[in-house]
Amino acid sequence: MTTREECVALDERDELAAIRDEFILDEREIYLDGNSLGPVSSAVRARVIDVIDDQWGRGLVRSWGQAGWMAQPTRLGDRVAPLIGARPGEVLVADTLTILIAKLVGGALELRPDRHVVLTDAANFHSDLYIIEAVCQRAGRPITLKAIDRNNLDAELNDDVALVELTHVDFRTGEALDLKAITAKVHEAGALMLWDFAHSTGALALDVQGANVDFAAGCTYKYLNAGPGGPGFMYVREHWQGVLENPLPGWLGHARPFDFEPDFEAADGVQAFVTSSPSIIALAALDGALDVWNRTSIDQVRAKSLAMTDLFISLVEERLARVFNLYTPREHERRGSQVALGHPHAYGIVQALIERGVIGDFRAPDICRFGFTPLYLRYVDVYDAVEHLVEVMRTGAYLDQRFAERNPVT
Amino acid sequence: MTTREECVALDERDELAAIRDEFILDEREIYLDGNSLGPVSSAVRARVIDVIDDQWGRGLVRSWGQAGWMAQPTRLGDRVAPLIGARPGEVLVADTLTILIAKLVGGALELRPDRHVVLTDAANFHSDLYIIEAVCQRAGRPITLKAIDRNNLDAELNDDVALVELTHVDFRTGEALDLKAITAKVHEAGALMLWDFAHSTGALALDVQGANVDFAAGCTYKYLNAGPGGPGFMYVREHWQGVLENPLPGWLGHARPFDFEPDFEAADGVQAFVTSSPSIIALAALDGALDVWNRTSIDQVRAKSLAMTDLFISLVEERLARVFNLYTPREHERRGSQVALGHPHAYGIVQALIERGVIGDFRAPDICRFGFTPLYLRYVDVYDAVEHLVEVMRTGAYLDQRFAERNPVT
Numbered sequence: 031m032t033t034r035e036e037c038v039a040l041d042e043r044d045e046l047a048a049i050r051d052e053f054i055l056d057e058r059e060i061y062l063d064g065n066s067l068g069p070v071s072s073a074v075r076a077r078v079i080d081v082i083d084d085q086w087g088r089g090l091v092r093s094w095g096q097a098g099w100m101a102q103p104t105r106l107g108d109r110v111a112p113l114i115g116a117r118p119g120e121v122l123v124a125d126t127l128t129i130l131i132a133k134l135v136g137g138a139l140e141l142r143p144d145r146h147v148v149l150t151d152a153a154n155f156h157s158d159l160y161i162i163e164a165v166c167q168r169a170g171r172p173i174t175l176k177a178i179d180r181n182n183l184d185a186e187l188n189d190d191v192a193l194v195e196l197t198h199v200d201f202r203t204g205e206a207l208d209l210k211a212i213t214a215k216v217h218e219a220g221a222l223m224l225w226d227f228a229h230s231t232g233a234l235a236l237d238v239q240g241a242n243v244d245f246a247a248g249c250t251y252k253y254l255n256a257g258p259g260g261p262g263f264m265y266v267r268e269h270w271q272g273v274l275e276n277p278l279p280g281w282l283g284h285a286r287p288f289d290f291e292p293d294f295e296a297a298d299g300v301q302a303f304v305t306s307s308p309s310i311i312a313l314a315a316l317d318g319a320l321d322v323w324n325r326t327s328i329d330q331v332r333a334k335s336l337a338m339t340d341l342f343i344s345l346v347e348e349r350l351a352r353v354f355n356l357y358t359p360r361e362h363e364r365r366g367s368q369v370a371l372g373h374p375h376a377y378g379i380v381q382a383l384i385e386r387g388v389i390g391d392f393r394a395p396d397i398c399r400f401g402f403t404p405l406y407l408r409y410v411d412v413y414d415a416v417e418h419l420v421e422v423m424r425t426g427a428y429l430d431q432r433f434a435e436r437n438p439v440t
Numbered sequence: 441m442t443t444r445e446e447c448v449a450l451d452e453r454d455e456l457a458a459i460r461d462e463f464i465l466d467e468r469e470i471y472l473d474g475n476s477l478g479p480v481s482s483a484v485r486a487r488v489i490d491v492i493d494d495q496w497g498r499g500l501v502r503s504w505g506q507a508g509w510m511a512q513p514t515r516l517g518d519r520v521a522p523l524i525g526a527r528p529g530e531v532l533v534a535d536t537l538t539i540l541i542a543k544l545v546g547g548a549l550e551l552r553p554d555r556h557v558v559l560t561d562a563a564n565f566h567s568d569l570y571i572i573e574a575v576c577q578r579a580g581r582p583i584t585l586k587a588i589d590r591n592n593l594d595a596e597l598n599d600d601v602a603l604v605e606l607t608h609v610d611f612r613t614g615e616a617l618d619l620k621a622i623t624a625k626v627h628e629a630g631a632l633m634l635w636d637f638a639h640s641t642g643a644l645a646l647d648v649q650g651a652n653v654d655f656a657a658g659c660t661y662k663y664l665n666a667g668p669g670g671p672g673f674m675y676v677r678e679h680w681q682g683v684l685e686n687p688l689p690g691w692l693g694h695a696r697p698f699d700f701e702p703d704f705e706a707a708d709g710v711q712a713f714v715t716s717s718p719s720i721i722a723l724a725a726l727d728g729a730l731d732v733w734n735r736t737s738i739d740q741v742r743a744k745s746l747a748m749t750d751l752f753i754s755l756v757e758e759r760l761a762r763v764f765n766l767y768t769p770r771e772h773e774r775r776g777s778q779v780a781l782g783h784p785h786a787y788g789i790v791q792a793l794i795e796r797g798v799i800g801d802f803r804a805p806d807i808c809r810f811g812f813t814p815l816y817l818r819y820v821d822v823y824d825a826v827e828h829l830v831e832v833m834r835t836g837a838y839l840d841q842r843f844a845e846r847n848p849v850t
Contacts, residue, residue: 054497067501075492078721082485086667087464090799091477099668126716128690129539136578152702157691157716160704164689168546170580177702257496258509258720279574280538281567290804292562292587294570306536306567309722310668311488389500394700 031348032341037409045326046334046404052322053255053406059387060411060418065229065368065401066391068255068319077318078311086310093310100282102313103304109320110254110263113328114227114246115237120265122300123250123316124308127228127262128157129278130247133303134264135165135193136277138222138245139173141270142192145221149186149194152177155201158226162195183212187219194221198236199229199366202393203357206234206366210241217242228252231263233335233367235328238265245270253367253403256316261308264300271299280305322405334404335367338412342369342402345416350423357397368401377436378428379419385427388418392436441758442751447819455736456744456814462732463665463816469797470821470828475639475778475811476801478665478729487728488721496720503720510692512723513714519730520664520673523738524637524656525647530675532710533660533726534718537638537672538567539688540657543713544674545575545603546687548632548655549583551680552602555631559596559604562587565611568636572605593622597629604631608646609639609776612803613767616644616776620651627652638662641673643745643777645738648675655680663777663813666726671718674710681709690715732815744814745777748822752779752812755826760833767807778811787846788838789829795837798828802846 041047052071055061061069085097093099107121114121124130135148148166150159159177166173178186180196187194194216199206209225216223225246230236232253238246246265250256266274276296281287282304285295296302339358346354346369355372359365373379373396380392380399390400402412422428451457462481465471471479495507503509517531524531534540545558558576560569569587576583588596590606597604604626609616619635626633635656640646642663648656656675660666676684686706691697692714695705706712749768756764756779765782769775783789783806790802790809800810812822832838 054493056498061500063501067496067504069500070492070497075489078488078492079485082480082488082667083464086477087480088466090471090479091473091801092794092799093668094477125535125539126690126718128716129535129688132688155691156694156700156702159702160689160691160694161715163704164687168578168580168687170578257492258503259717259723260719262716277574277578278539278542279570280536281565281570284566284570288804290566292566292569294573305571306538306672307669308536309670309719309725311725312719312722313669315719315721384502389502391501394698 032345032413034410034413037413040409044334044409046330047408049322049325050406050408055406059389060415062388062390062400062402062415064403065252065399067251067258068253068403069406070257071255071319071322073318073321074255074257074315077314081311081314099307099310102310103308104301106313106316107263107300110231113231113236113323114265115235115239116265117239117268119299120268121263122303123261123263123313124304125262127226127247127249128161130262130264131158131226132161132165133276133278134224134245134247135162135195137274138193138224139165139169140275141222141273145190145192146171146173147191148173148175149183149191150175150177151180151196153180153200153202154197155226155228158195158197180207183215187215187221189220191219191221193224195224195226197226197228199233201229202397203370204366204368205359206230206364209236209243213241213243229366229368232328234332238267243267250316250319254316254319256319257312260316261312264303266300266303276303278305282307331404335402336362336365338402338404338407338409339365339367339369341409341412342400342416345413346371346419349416349420353423367403368399371398372396373398375428378430378433379422381433382422382427382430383418386418386422388415442755442823444820444823447823450819454744454819456740457818459732459735460816460818465816469799470825472798472800472810472812472825474813475662475809477661477668478663478813479816480667481665481729481732483731484665484667484725484728487724491721491724509717509720512720513718514711516723516726516730517673517710520641523641523646523733524675525645525649526675527649527678529709530678531673532713533671533673533723534714535672537636537657537659538571540672540674541568541636542571542575543686543688544634544655544657545572545605547684548603548634549579550685551632551683555600555602556581556583557601558583558585559593559601560585560587561590561606563590563610563612564607565636565638568605568607590617593625597625597631599630601629601631603634605634605636607636607638609643611639612807612809613780614776614778615769616640616774619646619653623651623653639776639778642738644742648677653677660726660729664726664729666729667722670726671722674713676710676713686713688715692716741814745812746772746775748812748814748817748819749775749777749779751819751822752810752826755823756781756829759826759830763833777813778809781808782806783808785838788840788843789832791843792832792837792840793828796828796832798825
């Protein structure tokens with residue numbers, strides 16, 4: 031069994047250790063919820079203040095051109111691109127993840143006009159389910175959205191399927207799907223593939239080029255640490271640019287926005303998918319948050335992430351044998367950067383941990399969810415979190431009456 | 441003719457004068473472009489830093505509940521509501537203006553399923569034209585968008601018109617339309633009315649209740665000073681809540697977002713139109729920006745705005761008689777908070793003014809556009825701006841070769 035001393039030694043050898051200092055953290059807490067909302071870094075704070083004081087404050091309206099505001103959605107897209115294996119010019123930062131999925135699904139359905147089915151995962155994040163259903167209902171022809179068991183994808187794929195949308199890492203279990211194999215399978219059926227990278231970007235290496243992914247979208251507030259409600263990003267494979275239409279066009283996606291032309295003519299490339307400018311202040315936060323990737327790589331982060339989730343799983347299984355149902359796959363290639371532990375009193379367990387300064391979250395009906403974020407977490411944090419979990423289970427703190435309402439399963 | 445001394449005296453008596461100190465301005469400049477992008481206020485800066493350091497920095501993911509982040513779109517909507525004459529619960533802050541127009545047009549078309557025409561203004565802001573056209577094309581039934589001369593609205597209204605969308609204050613000329621009369625006319629024809637308040641909100645009093653407006657949307661980065669790319673807002677009359685569907689639904693608009701239900705069930709009220717959370721940092725900027733309205737009223741602001749635009753028009757006409765074509769109506773009730781002067785060398789004139797520290801903007805083909813924003817402009821600024829304009833015209837600075845490319849008209 032790994033000891034605390036061994037964890038301290040691991041941290042001493044950790045090449046990412048110094049990056050923790052970039053983040054503003056409460057040293058009395060262990061933050062295992064960066065898969066929901068990443069923390070602030072000094073670079074974010076500094077960049078936002080600079081944009082407020084200098085670009086907006088002094089430059090005012092001139093900064094649209096002089097400070098490059100107009101180009102921020104694509105410039106920041108190019109900064110996100112390496113994290114998903116995209117080429118420059120294939121990624122855009124704008125709107126929110128759900129709105130971007132509406133743009134991509136709406137556009138994609140027009141590329142397969144003779145097909146009438148969209149497949150998605152019944153276990154998908156519900157916002158994806160809602161927006162895809164709404165877009166399908168308004169597609170101008172009868173489209174059926176089938177929310178399937180993703181393990182049955184083979185059986186569901188046929189020549190009536192226009193599009194498959196899947197979330198790459200399951201938000202509940204942390205299971206990572208096989209990007210390349212699934213995309214290939216979908217293409218074999220003549221359908222298009224749209225991936226939701228909400229729980230993948232910044233957590234593990236993605237290779238949209240190698241996997242021939244058509245479209246993808248993700249968020250920036252989880253593993254990219256761009257702040258609450260931070261902008262979404264979308265990927266449109268170069269092959270589809272100029273072909274895929276933006277069903278929600280706006281003036282900033284026009285080829286000549288300042289010519290005030292009555293008819294829409296799409297700008298070249300992914301710029302066509304900008305509707306209006308997202309908040310420049312929110313983009314500044316993302317810009318600052320991405321600086322950390324100048325000092326590390328997604329491969330380095332992934333290696334530490336796997337080591338941390340391995341460590342967490344093994345410590346929990348050794349110290350709390352048979353107490354939890356491990357929902358997260360043990361195989362590395364099938365794991366994201368979180369661990370989901372099932373327990374009938376999951377809600378109370380998470381609350382009792384939060385009271386002890388270990389911040390995870392609860393997902394209905396029975397999941398304790400813990401995100402492991404190598405940029406600012408230490409191996410010793412993993413050890414201490416398990417220590418707290420052991421105490422919560424030993425003392426029965428999770429049975430407290432205050433948690434009873436969300437602890438219905440007995 | 442009004443003298444500079446009289447302007448100084450007007451400023452001394454001005455009850456709004458002290459509010460200027462809230463804004464961060466370069467005293468060497470006269471900023472007449474607040475109708476494009478308002479300046480930073482100290483409250484904005486402070487609120488953003490507080491949200492970064494305290495709510496995000498310390499509260500982290502807990503702030504979704506504890507700091508009220510979940511409720512920010514409707515809470516801030518309630519702060520905007522009095523500026524447009526709406527009731528609490530009728531306004532939402534989210535997304536961007538163009539995306540909100542997509543939601544409202546898409547929803548409204550479903551309320552008039554037997555009608556096939558949408559009317560808008562050929563002189564409308566082009567982003568409105570693009571998004572409405574795109575939504576009409578994808579409405580699931582044949583819909584014709586007619587971009588008309590707004591003065592011919594009577595002739596175009598008939599029982600096939602589902603919806604009329606107009607921008608209340610023309611972005612080029614600054615002409616304000618008659619909210620109540622036009623809305624009544626549209627209702628008489630059995631159609632629905634959607635107003636774009638981009639150039640109205642914070643500039644003049646709006647009474648959506650009194651005018652029976654069905655739907656409206658606006659932005660927060662002009663006269664509300666919430667910063668570049670700041671979030672949009674939308675108004676849905678109480679009567680239509682629970683009836684109008686959000687065609688772009690997301691999890692935060694669900695009745696029970698944390699129950700992770702597979703099917704969308706709209707939340708009560710305007711909350712149903714939240715798709716995902718807009719940037720909390722951008723909302724914080726808006727929150728700070730709205731504080732100034734605790735110290736004044738839209739009626740007080742409007743009175744000074746009319747006095748300033750009257751002063752500007754009269755000084756220009758006295759000192760530069762017959763030089764410019766006044767595009768902005770002289771009648772108060774038909775005027776927004778900007779003045780548009782037509783001139784073949786408009787581009788060069790605006791550039792030459794900017795070089796002298798008077799910041800206005802150019803709108804194709806021939807408009808010098810000047811916004812008058814009573815919260816932070818003084819009467820003496822109006823006087824001095826005209827002084828600079830006189831000098832630019834007298835010296836011919838606008839004919840400089842550097843401006844030639846955008847000065848094609850001779």
